[in-house]
Amino acid sequence: MLKLGVIGTGWISKQFVEAIQENGSWELTSVFSRSIEKAEKFGEELGLNIIGYRDLEQFFSSDDFDVVYIASPNSLHFEQSRQAILAGKHVIVEKPACSNPQEMKIIQQLLYKNNNVYYFEAARHFHEPNFLKVKDTVKQMNTIQGATLTYMKYSSKYDDFLAGKEPNVFSLDFSGGALQDLGVYLGYDAVSWFGLPEKVQYVATKLRNGIDGKGLALLSYPGYTVTLNIGKIANSYLKSEVYGLKETIVMDNAADLEEIRLIDGTSEQLLTQKAAANPMAAEVSDFTEILKNPTSLSSKQKMEDWLAVCVQVNHVLYELRVSAEIIFRADEQMREK
Template sequence: MLKLGVIGTGGITKQFIEATQENGSWKLTSVFSRSLEKAEQFGHEFSKNVRGYRDLHQFFSEGDFDVVYIASPNSLHFEQSRQAILAGKHVIVEKPACSNPSEMKVLQRLLRRYNNVYYFEAARHFHEPNFLKIKETIKQMDVIQGATLTYMKYSSKYDDFLTGNEPNVFSLNFSGGALQDLGVYLIYDAVSWFGIPNSVSYKATKLRNGIDGKGVALLNYQDFTVTLNVGKTANSYLPSEVYGLKETLVMDNAADLTDIQLINGSEKQNLTQKSAVNPMTAEVAAFTSILQKPLSLDNKQKMEDWLAVSVQVNRVIYDLRLSEKIVFRADKEFR
C-alpha cells in the first residue's frame, strides 16, 4: 500500500485522491494546507485517520507517507518538490512542474544525488489511451504538414481578476497565465508527437499586469509548423488537427481527448479509445505500477524518459514566454 501525502486542498487534489482510491493501492495519510483547520477538514472527508499540517517542515519530517502529490500555486512547485526530494519522498507535482529551466536543473541535480526518489510531472493526458493512440497514429503517417492545437477555457478566476483582484493563476508572482497553465497540455502534445521544435515564438494578449490571458504560439520544425491556440479569458470549441497528406487527424480537444477521427476525403475512421470517467485514472495507474516496484531498472528508465519530456516541455514554455517578454518573479530570483 502506497501512503500518500498531499499539498493543496482544491478540487484537483480531491480528484487525484479519488483516482487513487479507485486504484486501490493507495492510502491517504497526510494533508498540508496553510490552514490547519482546512487541512484536517479536507483529510477527514476521506478518513478520520488523516493528519493535517500547516508547517511544511513538520509535514515532511513527521508525515507518515511515501509519496507526496503537490497541487499548490505554480510558483511553489519547485521549492516544495525540492524539500520533498531532500526528505526522501517520491514526488508527483502538478503541471507545470517548475517556473523555468533553472529550477528544473536544480531538481535534476538533486534527483541524481537522491537516486532512490521518483519524480513525476502530473500532465494527466500524457498517460491517457487517446494521447498514446494519437502518438502511434502520427508515427504511421507518411507525411506531416503541421498541426493546429487548441485549448481555450474561460477561467473561473477571471471574473475575480476583472474586479481588480489578482488570483494566483493570473499573477506573474505566482507563475500564472494561459501559456503556463493550459499551454503546457498543448506543448506536451507537440513535444511528444513531433519532437523538440527548432524555434518558437508567442504572440500574447496581455492583461493589465503583463500576464498572458490568451495567445497564439508557433513551434517551427524542419518541414512544418505547429500552431497552438491557448487562453483562459475565452472559450473555444474548435477541434484540433494534425495534417498529413490527404488524411487529417481530428481530435475534439487537444487536452481533454475524448474523440479521435482519421479523415481521408469521405472516409472517416474512428480511433477513439475508451477512457475512464476520472481523467486522472490513467496517470495514477502509471505512477502506481512504477512506485510499487521502485527497484526495477526498467521503471527507473521509464521515469527518466518521462522526466526528459518534462524538461523539454519546460524549456519550450520558457522560450515562448521570453519571446513575449513575460517575466515571472521566479525568473528574477535565479538571476
C-alpha cells in the same frame, strides 16, 4: 500500500485522491494546508481520518507518507519539490513542475544525487490511451504538414481579475497565465507527437499586470509549423487537427481527447478508446506500477523517459514566454542567486 501526503486542498487534489482511492493501492495519510482545520476538513469530505499540517518542515519530516502530491500555486512547485526530494519522498507535482529551466536543472541535479527518489510531473493526458493513440497515428504518417492545437477555456478566476483582484492563475508572482496553465497540455502534445521544435514564438494577449490571458504560439519544425491556440479569458470550440498528406487527425479537444478521428478523403475512422471516468486514473495507474516496483530498472527507465519530456516541455514554455517578454518573479529570483 503506498502512503500519500498532499499539499493543497483544491478540487484538483480531491480528484487525485479519488483516483488513488479507485486504484486501491494507496492510502492518504497526511495533508498540508495553511490551516490544520482546512486540511482535516479535506480528509473528512473524502471520508478519511488524516493528519493535518501547516508547518512544511514537520510535514516532510513525517514518517506517515512516502509519496507527496503537490498541487500548490505554480511558483511554489519547485521549492516544495526540492524539499520533498531532500526528505526522501517520491514526488508527483502538478503541471507545470517548474517555472523555468534553471529550476528544472536544480531538480535534475537533486534527483541525480538522490537516485532512490522518483519524480513525476502530473501531466494527466500524457498517460491516457487516447493521447498515446494520437502519438502512434502521427508516427505512422508518411508526411506531416503541421498541426493546429487548441485549448481555450474561460477561467472561473477571471471574473475576480476583472473585479480588480489578482488570483494566482493570473499572477506573474505565482507563475500563472494561459501558457503556463493550459499551454503545458499543448506543449506535451507537440513535444511528444512531433519532437522538439527548432524555433518558437508566442504572440500573447496581455492583461493589465503583464500576464498572458490568451495567445497564439508558433512552433517551427523542418518543413512545417505547429500552431497552439491557448486561452483562459475566452472559450473556444474549435477542433484540433494534425495534417498529413491526404489524411487528417481530428480531435475534439487537444487536452481532453474525448473523440479522435482519422479522416482520409471520403473515409473516416474513429480512433477513440474508452477513457476512465476520472481523468487522473491513467496517470495514477502508471505511477502506481512504478512506485510499487521502485528497484526495477524498467521503472527507473520509464521515469527518466517521462522526465526527459517534462524537461523539454519546460524549455519550450520558457522560450515561448521569453519571446513574448513575460517575466515571472521566479525568473528574477533565479537571476538573483
